[in-house]
Amino acid sequence: xxxxxxxxxxxxxxxxxxxxxxxxxxxxxxxxxxxxxxxxxxxxxxxxxxxxxxxxxxxxxxxxxxxxxxxxxxxxxxxxxxxxxxxxxxxxxxxxxxxxxxxxxxxxxxxxxxxxxxxxxxxxxxxxxxxxxxxxxxxxxxxxxxxxxxxxxxxxxxxxxxxxxxxxxxxxxxxxxxxxxxxxxxxxxxxxxxxxxxxxxxxxxxxxxxxxxxxxxxxxxxxxxxxxxxxxxxxxxxxxxxxxxxxxxxxxxxxxxxxxxxxx
Amino acid sequence: xxxxxxxxxxxxxxxxxxxxxxxxxxxxxxxxxxxxxxxxxxxxxxxxxxxxxxxxxxxxxxxxxxxxxxxxxxxxxxxxxxxxxxxxxxxxxxxxxxxxxxxxxxxxxxxxxxxxxxxxxxxxxxxxxxxxxxxxxxxxxxxxxxxxxxxxxxxxxxxxxxxxxxxxxxxxxxxxxxxxxxxxxxxxxxxxxxxxxxxxxxxxxxxxxxxxxxxxxxxxxxxxxxxxxxxxxxxxxxxxxxxxxxxxxxxxxxxxxxxxxxxxxxxxxxxxxxxxxxxxxxxxxxxxxxxxxxxxxxxxxxxxxx
Numbered sequence: 042x043x044x045x046x047x048x049x050x051x052x053x054x055x056x057x058x059x060x061x062x063x064x065x066x067x068x069x070x071x072x073x074x075x076x077x078x079x080x081x082x083x084x085x086x087x088x089x090x091x092x093x094x095x096x097x098x099x100x101x102x103x104x105x106x107x108x109x110x111x112x113x114x115x116x117x118x119x120x121x122x123x124x125x126x127x128x129x130x131x132x133x134x135x136x137x138x139x140x141x142x143x144x145x146x147x148x149x150x151x152x153x154x155x156x157x158x159x160x161x162x163x164x165x166x167x168x169x170x171x172x173x174x175x176x177x178x179x180x181x182x183x184x185x186x187x188x189x190x191x192x193x194x195x196x197x198x199x200x201x202x203x204x205x206x207x208x209x210x211x212x213x214x215x216x217x218x219x220x221x222x223x224x225x226x227x228x229x230x231x232x233x234x235x236x237x238x239x240x241x242x243x244x245x246x247x248x249x250x251x252x253x254x255x256x257x258x259x260x261x262x263x264x265x266x267x268x269x270x271x272x273x274x275x276x277x278x279x280x281x282x283x284x285x286x287x288x289x290x291x292x293x294x295x296x297x298x299x300x301x302x303x304x305x
Numbered sequence: 306x307x308x309x310x311x312x313x314x315x316x317x318x319x320x321x322x323x324x325x326x327x328x329x330x331x332x333x334x335x336x337x338x339x340x341x342x343x344x345x346x347x348x349x350x351x352x353x354x355x356x357x358x359x360x361x362x363x364x365x366x367x368x369x370x371x372x373x374x375x376x377x378x379x380x381x382x383x384x385x386x387x388x389x390x391x392x393x394x395x396x397x398x399x400x401x402x403x404x405x406x407x408x409x410x411x412x413x414x415x416x417x418x419x420x421x422x423x424x425x426x427x428x429x430x431x432x433x434x435x436x437x438x439x440x441x442x443x444x445x446x447x448x449x450x451x452x453x454x455x456x457x458x459x460x461x462x463x464x465x466x467x468x469x470x471x472x473x474x475x476x477x478x479x480x481x482x483x484x485x486x487x488x489x490x491x492x493x494x495x496x497x498x499x500x501x502x503x504x505x506x507x508x509x510x511x512x513x514x515x516x517x518x519x520x521x522x523x524x525x526x527x528x529x530x531x532x533x534x535x536x537x538x539x540x541x542x543x544x545x546x547x548x549x550x551x552x553x554x555x556x557x558x559x560x561x562x563x564x565x566x567x568x569x570x571x572x573x574x575x576x577x578x579x580x581x582x583x584x585x586x587x588x589x590x591x592x593x594x595x596x597x598x599x600x601x602x603x604x605x606x607x608x609x610x611x
Contacts, residue, residue: 049410049413049414049418050414050418052410052411052414053410053411053414053415053429056407056408056410056411056490057411057429057432057433059407059487059490060432060433060435060436060487060490060491061432061435061436062447062451063436063443063444063445063447063448063451063487064435064436064439064444064447066447066450066451067439067440067443067444067447070447080450080453120337120338120341121338123334123335123337123338124334124335124338124339126334127330127331127332127334127335128335130331131328131330131331131334132328132331133328133331133332133335134328139335139339142339142342142343142346142347143342145346146342146346148540148544148594148595148598149544149591149594150544150545150547150548150567150590150591150594151545151548151549152548152550152566152567152570152571152587152590153353153548153570153587153588153590153591154346154349156353156570156574156583156584156587157346157349157350157352157353157587158345158349159574160349160352160353160356160580160583160584161345161348161349161352163356163580164352164355164356176345177345179341179345180341180342180345180346183338183341183342184342187338237437237438241437241440241441243441243442243551244548244549244550244551244567247571247575248571248574248575256440257440257441257442260440260442260443260446261442261551261556264442264446264556264557265556268443268446272443273443276439276440276443277439279438279439279440280435280438280439283438284431284435284438287431287434287438288428288431291427291428291430291431292424292427292428294427295423295424295426295427296424298423299423
C-alpha cells in the first residue's frame, strides 16, 4: 500500500511540472544572449531586460494591449455588474432568453466570434483598428464578468441594504456605502479576469485588428521569422507581476482564514 | 476563478418576496449590457449568416461579394474542407480526454488530499492557473522549441530507440493534440477542483463501509458526484480546442497536413478574402458545437451552467 499512497501526489506533481515547463522555458530565454533568433541558448545576459523597447514594435504592441485591455475591462465590468444585479435581484420577462444570450458567447468558438464581428464591420464599412478590437473584447468579457459577479450578488444578504434604507439612506448612499463595498471582491475578480482575457486574446483580435498590433498578434506574426528575446522579457515581466499579486492575495487570504478559524 | 462558477452557480431564481421590486429598475440595469450583446454578438451572427449565402460580383475584384441566396457555398466547403472538420473534432476530442486524464487526478489531489493544508492548497491552485498569466502563444512556441528536431527531447528519444531516426514530433498530429491538451488543462482542472473541493468524503467512506472496493466506490460515488465539474471541464476544453488555429498552424506545432477548421476559416477570411466560405465554415462549426453541447448538457440545463 506504500506505493499507492505516493502514486497520486507524484502524479499531481508531475502534472504541475508539465504545466510549468513552458513558463520556465519562456522566462529562461528572456535572459538568453540571442544573436538573431532566440532558439539556441547562447549564454546569460541582462541586456534584453535593460533594452526591452529596442526590438522593433514590441513595446508599441504591448502598449496597445494594455490600452485595449484597460478600456475593455472598464466597460465590460460596469455592464456585466449591472446585469448580474438585475439577474439575481429582480424578476422580469424573457429571463431565460437573456441567460441564454449571456451563455452563448462563452459557448461559441472564438474563430466564429471573430469572423462574425469582422463580417459585420465589413458590411458596415467600418475600418478595422484599435476601436474594433476594443468593441470585440468588451463583448466577450461581459459574460465572464456576469458569471463572476453573479455569485457574489447571490451571496449578498438583502437585509443589509434594507437596514440602510430603514436608516433613511438615499438609494445612492445605500449603493455606495453598502452594496458596492460588499460586491467589491467579486467586481475586482471580474475586472482582473477581463483584463487577463483581453490582454491574452489572439484569435478574435486577429480578425478585427487591421494593421494594429497587440502583444499576442506581434508574437504570432514574429513567430514566422523568430521571436526576439524582448518578447520573452515582456511576457515574463507580466507573468512575474501577476503571480506576485495572486500569491499575496491567496496566501494572505489563507492566513486570515486560519486566524479567524474558518476551516473551509 | 470565474470558471468555477460554471459548475455550481446559484439557481438564480430568487423566491424571496422581499427582493422583488419594480421591474423598471431591472430593465435599466439589463438594457445597456444586453443591447451590447445583441449588437456585437447576435447581429454579427446574423451578418455571418448573410455572408455565408453571398456570391461573387461578376467582374468584381477579389473580396467583393453581393447578397444572394447561394446555398452551394455550404456544399462547396463541406466538399473542400470535410477532412479538416473531421480532424478538428477528432483532435479536440482526443485533447479533451488527455486533459481529463491529467486534470482529474490533479484536481482530486488539490481538492481532496490537500484539504488539510490550506496554504499548500492555495499554492497548488496558483500553479494551476499560472499558465494564464503568460502569453499562450509564447507557451506554445516554447513547446515547439522543446520538441523541435534539434531539441533534447527528440535527441533523447532517438538515442533510446523510442523514435526512429527520421521521425519528427513537431508538425505532426501528435504535437498538435499535445499542444491543445496542454493549453486547456487549467480550464479542465478548475471546474473539477471546485466540485471535488466540495465532495462530501463521508459518502465515499460509506461506499467502502458497504464493502465496495476503491475502484467501485470511485466509479459509483465519486464520479457521479463530480459530474457537474466533468461536464463543464470537458466543455471548456473541447469548445476552444475545436475552434483553435494556433496550435495547428505551421509556425507553431502543426503543418499543412494538420490544418483544422480554425485554420481554414482564418485563411479564407484573412488571406484568400473568400468571406462566404469562411462564414459558412464558421456556421457549420458553430452548429456542430451547439448540437453537441445541447445533447451533452441536457441533464444540467443552461441555468445551472451559467
